[in-house]
Amino acid sequence: MSNYDEALKDLDSYISARVPIIGVRSMEQTRALRLIKQVASSPRRAGLPFWIYTRATGLRDLRTNSPAQEDRSLTGAMDFAAQQFASRGQATVIFVDPEDLSDDNTASRHVAELARLADANSGSLIILTDTPLWGGLERLGMSVTLDLPDANEMYEVIVDFLRDHHGVVPIAWTEEDARRAAEFLVGVPEGTAINVMATLVARGTVEKSDVQHLAEFKDKHFGALAGLERVRLKQSDTEVGGLTSLRAWLRRKQKIMVSDLRGTELRPPRGVLLVGVPGCGKSLSAKAISAEWQLPLYRLDLGAILGQYVGQSEARLREALDTADRLAPCILWIDEIEKGLAGQNDSTGVNRRLVGQFLFWLQESRHRVFVVATSNDVRSLPPELLRKGRFDELFFVDLPEAPDRQEIIGMYYRRYVKQDLPGELLDKLVGLSEGFAGSDLEAALHEVGEQIYLNGPESLRSEFVIDTFANTFPLSRTNPEQIEEIRAWGRERAVPAGKAPTPATSDTSPSRRRVVVFGD
Structure with a gap:
């Protein structure tokens, strides 16, 4: 049942039950008025009076639109409603955005008095507004929320x-x-x-x-919303080398993302958490998914979400996630998620509440928002974020193996040199680049591109390309302990995003690595 049909059913029941005050909450005034008129037009209510007040038109008959009185003020309309509720039974008066009724004030208490008059003679007072009603009014009746169209x-x-x-x-x-x-x-x-x-x-x-x-x-x-921004893609953002297993998994998820899931118990994909070695293509993957799936990409900046006042961070995150739902279908990219949701030393409890709020949204949202979260320091992430079922899958992006490096080198060589790489030179570069991340490979070939730009294509020599690779020192060499610690974690706890290395034939010990089986 659609939200409109559900709201129609509830409103019809409340009017039949002669609930004294009915709050209809909606940001779409025209659509909400159509809902109220549809209920009032039921044949069984043909003999019941319905009036409506708006600031622009004053008080009018809901069905005929004829004026009910000359006085077009809100005070005059309330006096008219009081007279009708006191003198006749089953009268219904609709007020459209009459006053601020969200807290305990004079207007709210005046409306409460009208509701009590209506209750004494089976009348109904309908308040159409886009804000919540004061609790004192809510307790006197019932409410209907008309959400945006599904x-x-x-x-x-x-x-x-x-x-x-x-x-x-x-x-x-x-x-x-x-x-x-x-x-x-x-x-x-x-x-x-x-x-x-x-x-x-x-x-x-x-x-x-x-x-x-x-x-x-x-x-x-x-x-523009603080913390949520649209990412405009460049042509280079659409190309990703390696990450074979991840790309195959994403092709499956894309089919579900664009499928009509009505009549099934399936939900749209939640997203993926990419962890691993810095510079290996995690952030680029979010852009490539957006380009390949032809969906807009939005980046959630958790740093901009954090506020200095109590409850401000939670409110901003809730607003950002609600907006992401409205922007669906889309890709929601959360880069370095650990920087916003880690908080091991947070004594305020804000980070813990943000984690809970984010996980609740991730679990309950049924909008087509595919989350791509990346992390370089997965050890600082809260354990509940890593539990199976939060994201659709947890992939480890490792240093590329030789086949993936071959693909990445060829891709960047074509981008910066504008030609295919000779096979013999490609084999040498693959061997020289053991331990290179994707960003290291791009940096080396970008330097080759600069050489061509400054001195012309004829200046390019294979020796220069080889020397450039030989003189590149990747993070795996400058900080091997940190990289090996990250890799050891990923080998045991996540699905490999690239091509897993083939184990040696002499090793008969059982593998603890998780393997993805793709069977469409």
């Missing part, structure tokens, strides 16, 4: 709009395109979605490529 409701909005414009402009969208567009527009109000669609139609045609552009409209709608 994917199915948004699909119907899109289909109805396009149906009205068939034959007016060329429309290239299929049913699948409309459903994907609905996924992109989940999280925005119905009116905003219609404005977006109207903008597409106003261009004179609705192309398939317009579906992908809907993410840009959501960016403009939500604007």
Whole structure:
């Protein structure tokens, strides 16, 4: 059942039960009014009076829209409601954003008195607002929350709009395109979605490529939020070398991410936690996933989330995660997650609460937000973040083995030298680069690219390339103890993201490494 249908059912029950005060909470005033009018238009309520007050139109009959009195002030409307509740039974008066009723003030107490009058004569007072009602009012009645349209409701909005414009402009969208567009527009109000669609139609045609552009409209709608930023991709961000097992696993998850899961018990993928050696492609993987899946990438900056006041950090994280849900489908990148959620020495308890809040969202959210979290110092992460079932999988990104280094070297050579690498030279570079991270390989070949830029392609010699690699000192050599400690942890506790090295034939001891089996 959609949120609209559920809210309709609840509101219908409350009015039938003559609940004295009914709070209808929604940020979509037009859609909420449509809900109230639909309930009031039931044939069994044809003889019951319904009035509605707004600041712009004053007090009017809900069904006929005819004025109920000349006085258009809020005070006059409240006096009218008091008279109706006192003199007749089963009257219903709707107030649209009358005053600030979120705390104990004069307006809230005035409305409470109206509710008591309504209760004495089976009347109902409906308050339509986008903020919570004061607890004293809540206790006098019931409340209904009309959330933003879900994917199915948004699909119907899109289909109805396009149906009205068939034959007016060329429309290239299929049913699948409309459903994907609905996924992109989940999280925005119905009116905003219609404005977006109207903008597409106003261009004179609705192309398939317009579906992908809907993410840009959501960016403009939500604007900037502290701690959450849109990451614009460059062409180089789409290429990742090595990480064979991770890339195969992601291809499986992409199929689930874009599938219609209605009628199943399956949920969209939660995400992946990438841990391992610095410079081996963890952050680049988040960008590559965004590019390959054709989903917008947002970076959650946990450092910007932290505030100096009690409860501020938790509120900011909640707002950021709620916004991520509204921006779905998307990729949510949390770089170096340990810096925001570690907090072993935190005496305030803020980090512990942030971890709990994040894990609750990760567990309960059903929006298509795929989290890519990276960590260089996994030992500082709270154990509950590493428990199986939090993320869909925990991958260890190790120093690339020879086959992966071969792929990475060839990729960066083509990028910076603009040609393929001769096979004999490639074999030498693979041998020289034992212990190199992906960033080390890129740095060496970037230096080769600088040589060509300064002295021309004819200046490039194989000896220079070999010397450049020989003179590159990776972190595995400058700080071997730290790197070996990280690698020892990953070998035992996570799935290898790259090609696992083939064990020696003489070693008959059972392997403790986890192995991923892909069987589509």
